[in-house]
Amino acid sequence: MPLLERFPDNSAIDAQLRYFTVDPSRIEELLRIDPNRIDPRQWTVLQVGNGWGHGVIGRSRTMSYDFGSPTGLGPAVYNTTANPIIRTIGGEETIGTETSFSVSTTIEAGLFDIMNVSVTTSYGRTWTNSKTFKDSLEITIPPGYMSWLELRPVMRRVQGHFVHVRRDPVSNVRMWFAGDVTAPGLEGSLADVVQVREARISKEHARFMKAAAEKAPSSVHSKDGAISLPASWVMDLLCEHATSTDVAKVRAQ
Template sequence: MLRIDPNHIDPRQWTVVQFGNGWGHGVIGRSRTMSYDFGSPTGLGPAVHNTTANPIIRTIGGEKTIGTETSFSVSTTVEAGFFDTMKVSVTTSYGRTWTSSTTFKDSLEITIPPGYMSWLELRPVMRRVQGHFVHVRRDPVSNVRMWFAGDVIAPGLEGNLADVIQVREAPVSKEYARFLKSAAEKTPGTVHSKDGAISLPASWIMDSLGKHATSTDVAKVRGQ
């Protein structure tokens, strides 16, 4: 059986079809293992930096769509057939539903101390499926089988694991505050409020401030 790049499969030949008289085609997923773990932290919406001398109240949060990742390349022209194959494979092997992407959305009103930055951070549960896929083309005189293999990762819950959304809060040094202010002034899309607070993408600051930040689950902040 020959190995194939999935992008070389005709998009019309992903669906399993039997035409009769020995004709047919399709891609069959053969999942071997499924495991679950938390994905990389990602920001929901902007981070807010309180540059004032007093506490401020702000609503932080937003939404983030996290999609399927593969260890092999899947182009936009074949992804519809690939996701259909994944749905069938996962349902058949594990009795689980499969979606190609999930949109996470949340917001929360909080008090931000002077000199601090706050943001919402998501840690989604991600499922990893390991297996291989077989592409079959059959006619009355030949039966061609080609395959590709790898890992497929997408959001998905299981057992006691649940997506975690946390309020993150970190002090901002004077030096870093000057850097943020300069960067914000030069970058479209950042917001400067009348009281001096600055809103900018959480992705800018998660790596630099994350190790100094405290975390509180959103459910605890809401008193749930």
């Protein structure tokens, strides 16, 4: 079950479709098209009168919110010493829009414009193409442990149909494609979650970490006995062994 689900008011979108002689209830009877075949210049909706014009019209069915995949903020820090060390962990990560259909960079701008129009019109909210998350925290890392900050962003997903239309005195194009578009977004009391993740490193994992650190150009060896590695490298490896504490709780201590 999603954290939150909303249903659209498509009355304005449906009026726009009817202008181009498209029945909103029969979109799936139209010919399907690969969105990459649409001329980038024809994504923006243009109505010039007499039912003429062109564009891509997004008609959503639902907008739902749920947590996205866990993402590391900054590097993971491994304490290789026999004593606790104090380190500041964290960093930043930018999460952008994802689609369930293939989309080229040449039509991204057009797709984002369509999403802005569709979501604003149908839900009264603006669409955000990307969001940069940034956080840091000073913690004590026990000997033999690895710690990192992990983000669970709230993502909103719009499921819908996209109709490509082009009508002029010599052509009447009406095609469609379907898919989901997902990007970071919050509503109401929903909140992104940032957690401190901590895992005890086994001897087997310790050998792996040290070998990876020797080869990784992004690794950092500190004088206090810490090894920093990209969190994305270790999250899958240590996920089932790690404990979690909300950053808000740690700060409140």
